[in-house]
Amino acid sequence: xxxxxxxxxxxxxxxxxxxxxxxxxxxxxxxxxxxxxxxxxxxxxxxxxxxxxxxxxxxxxxxxxxxxxxxxxxxxxxxxxxxxxxxxxxxxxxxxxxxxxxxxxxxxxxxxxxxxxxxxxxxxxxxxxxxxxxxxxxxxxxxxxxxxxxxxxxxxxxxxxxxxxxxxxxxxxxxxxxxxxxxxxxxxxxxxxxxxxxxxxxxxxxxxxxxxxxxxxxxxxxxxxxxxxxxxxxxxxxxxxxxxxxxxxxxxxxxxxxxxxxxxxxxxxxxxxxxxxxxxxxxxxxxxxxxxxxxxxxxxxx
Amino acid sequence: xxxxxxxxxxxxxxxxxxxxxxxxxxxxxxxxxxxxxxxxxxxxxxxxxxxxxxxxxxxxxxxxxxxxxxxxxxxxxxxxxxxxxxxxxxxxxxxxxxxxxxxxxxxxxxxxxxxxxxxxxxxxxxxxxxxxxxxxxxxxxxxxxxxxxxxxxxxxxxxxxxxxxxxxxxxxxxxxxxxxxxxxxxxxxxxxxxxxxxxxxxxxxxxxxxxxxxxxxxxxxxxxxxxxxxxxxxxxxxxxxxxxxxxxxxxxx
Ligand SMILES: Cc1cc2nc3c(=O)[nH]c(=O)nc-3n(C[C@H](O)[C@H](O)[C@H](O)COP(=O)(O)OP(=O)(O)OC[C@H]3O[C@@H](n4cnc5c(N)ncnc54)[C@H](O)[C@@H]3O)c2cc1C
Ligand SMILES: Cc1cc2nc3c(=O)[nH]c(=O)nc-3n(C[C@H](O)[C@H](O)[C@H](O)COP(=O)(O)O)c2cc1C
Ligand code: FES
Numbered sequence: 068x069x070x071x072x073x074x075x076x077x078x079x080x081x082x083x084x085x086x087x088x089x090x091x092x093x094x095x096x097x098x099x100x101x102x103x104x105x106x107x108x109x110x111x112x113x114x115x116x117x118x119x120x121x122x123x124x125x126x127x128x129x130x131x132x133x134x135x136x137x138x139x140x141x142x143x144x145x146x147x148x149x150x151x152x153x154x155x156x157x158x159x160x161x162x163x164x165x166x167x168x169x170x171x172x173x174x175x176x177x178x179x180x181x182x183x184x185x186x187x188x189x190x191x192x193x194x195x196x197x198x199x200x201x202x203x204x205x206x207x208x209x210x211x212x213x214x215x216x217x218x219x220x221x222x223x224x225x226x227x228x229x230x231x232x233x234x235x236x237x238x239x240x241x242x243x244x245x246x247x248x249x250x251x252x253x254x255x256x257x258x259x260x261x262x263x264x265x266x267x268x269x270x271x272x273x274x275x276x277x278x279x280x281x282x283x284x285x286x287x288x289x290x291x292x293x294x295x296x297x298x299x300x301x302x303x304x305x306x307x308x309x310x311x312x313x314x315x316x317x318x319x320x321x322x323x324x325x326x327x328x329x330x331x332x333x334x335x336x337x338x339x340x341x342x343x344x345x346x347x348x349x350x351x352x353x354x355x356x357x358x359x360x361x362x363x364x365x366x367x368x369x
Numbered sequence: 370x371x372x373x374x375x376x377x378x379x380x381x382x383x384x385x386x387x388x389x390x391x392x393x394x395x396x397x398x399x400x401x402x403x404x405x406x407x408x409x410x411x412x413x414x415x416x417x418x419x420x421x422x423x424x425x426x427x428x429x430x431x432x433x434x435x436x437x438x439x440x441x442x443x444x445x446x447x448x449x450x451x452x453x454x455x456x457x458x459x460x461x462x463x464x465x466x467x468x469x470x471x472x473x474x475x476x477x478x479x480x481x482x483x484x485x486x487x488x489x490x491x492x493x494x495x496x497x498x499x500x501x502x503x504x505x506x507x508x509x510x511x512x513x514x515x516x517x518x519x520x521x522x523x524x525x526x527x528x529x530x531x532x533x534x535x536x537x538x539x540x541x542x543x544x545x546x547x548x549x550x551x552x553x554x555x556x557x558x559x560x561x562x563x564x565x566x567x568x569x570x571x572x573x574x575x576x577x578x579x580x581x582x583x584x585x586x587x588x589x590x591x592x593x594x595x596x597x598x599x600x601x602x603x604x605x606x607x608x609x610x611x612x613x614x615x616x617x618x619x620x621x622x
Pocket of ligand 1: 128407420421422423424425426436437438439440441442443444445446483486487585586587588589615
């Protein structure tokens with residue numbers, strides 16, 4: 068049975084990755100998950116300088132999901148390279164760094180510093196551009212195109228992944244990314260959402276708005292992966308509410324070459340391994356020799 | 370030995386209509402916790418509620434691990450309906466617990482409401498003369514009276530806001546009273562309770578320049594320090610309650 072897949076030039080022993088921000092820097096989960104058995108570890112979004120993030124409360128549980136407003140807290144590039152990366156390098160797995168910036172220049176500098184150092188760089192563009200009045204990089208096609216174009220120039224060796232926001236026209240933005248030479252796309256990021264305590268009339272999150280993740284968003288993610296898969300030719304990494312191997316297969320049938328596990332890590336600390344076992348079980352059940360034969364395997368007479 | 374294991378419900382006892390003691394038997398070898406550490410309990414086999422609920426270790430013996438909680442919302446409601454021989458997924462011990470007082474130091478323990486659940490195992494572990502100031506809103510919120518009486522080293526001062534049990538006061542009045550009378554002593558204060566109480570106790574021990582340890586609560590997802598969901602602002606920036614806490618020293622806060 069072949070489980071190995073490729074995201075452009077990045078070879079993975081299986082399609083299971085972790086979703087940025089839900090698996091720390093890998094070390095936090097290494098007691099429960101043999102990191103050698105993962106296709107790739109995607110770390111918490113890194114910025115040039117350490118960031119403090121939003122004040123608490125930062126999370127709120129919703130039906131089959133959760134809101135978070137971590138606000139990009141991270142250790143910063145320097146500490147990541149000095150302490151977090153060496154830990155991950157003890158394992159035989161790919162390291163993908165999710166990056167976030169406040170300005171175009173910050174993305175470009177991060178790409179320059181990380182190129183060749185890690186197997187892949189994932190651009191999280193759902194961040195406010197402080198120089199353009201706080202509009203998200205993922206919101207405006209021109210800004211989106213520009214940041215990708217400039218970052219692409221600096222990424223010469225690593226695989227370049229762009230993470231798409233579910234708030235945009237994903238087909239349109241996927242096409243722009245493909246035209247700018249991006250190697251792969253990942254989606255979906257969390258969906259902006261909010262919750263109110265009706266007794267105090269105050270927001271549940273100190274930041275008012277947070278991102279919805281977990282099983283509640285899975286059908287949205289599956290649809291968007293299908294949309295992107297049927298629009299572009301570059302590989303797609305699917306995520307959003309994957310809890311079981313069956314959920315992962317659903318994304319693969321919708322067109323995902325690899326999948327990422329996010330909120331599920333909070334439900335089961337060994338979620339990634341359970342999902343990997345579930346994928347294998349499905350393949351045995353249907354005598355699937357090669358996982359790649361399932362990618363985009365949705366049957367539909369439309 | 371794993372920190373993620375299944376356990377069987379031995380008993381679910383109602384201490385009052387709102388307070389539940391959940392006694393579990395781990396089905397695998399589990400690690401021994403220190404007082405102040407906590408566990409995440411999976412409340413449902415389904416995906417709703419999705420997240421695990423954090424509870425302080427209340428008591429730990431070879432074949433039994435138990436939690437004391439108040440029914441608050443959906444998660445604790447489901448937990449309070451568990452029956453003997455039901456199985457549940459347990460994740461822990463997590464976080465950092467209370468350090469025991471140093472050799473020469475005397476411990477002064479301040480519990481507000483459910484804070485007693487986290488402090489009770491500490492009271493059992495200290496094994497030298499200790500004062501407990503235990504406050505709650507009203508008589509029916511004061512738990513474990515017999516068990517506290519049987520702790521030979523512990524002198525308990527109970528206070529309720531409405532005066533229906535013990536003295537009519539918050540924990541702050543007897544605390545201030547004690548500290549004023551014993552300024553010369555080497556005292557370590559331990560506190561667990563609502564944020565308002567924690568802040569007031571912290572101000573008081575700063576005023577008397579004492580050492581203190583405080584257990585905080587924050588909403589949690591991963592329990593491992595990975596999601597950054599449970600942070601509190603401290604002197605040294607944002608700290609994760611599940612990893613650097615839940616017990617923080619007075620200097621840190
Ligand atoms: C380290 C730690 C130790 C704790 N120990 C105890 C204990 O020994 N006994 C006890 O009665 N309670 C304890 N609590 C509080 C307990 O976790 C909450 O009362 C419980 O999660 C409420 O769940 P619910 O579904 O019934 O309530 P809901 O209000 O419906 O919960 C909604 C969401 O908010 C979270 N939440 C609600 N209140 C709290 C809170 N105070 N702290 C953290 N998350 C909260 C829930 O986990 C859930 O995700 C502890 C909390 C922490 C952080
Ligand atoms: C607590 C938390 C933190 C996250 N942090 C990041 C981040 O730093 N960068 C990023 O691109 N996505 C981040 N995400 C989004 C996830 O990577 C993922 O896209 C999303 O949660 C959907 O997947 P899920 O439903 O499996 O969690 C975060 C999600 C959560 C829940
Ligand atoms: S609960 Fe995830 S970091 Fe504390």
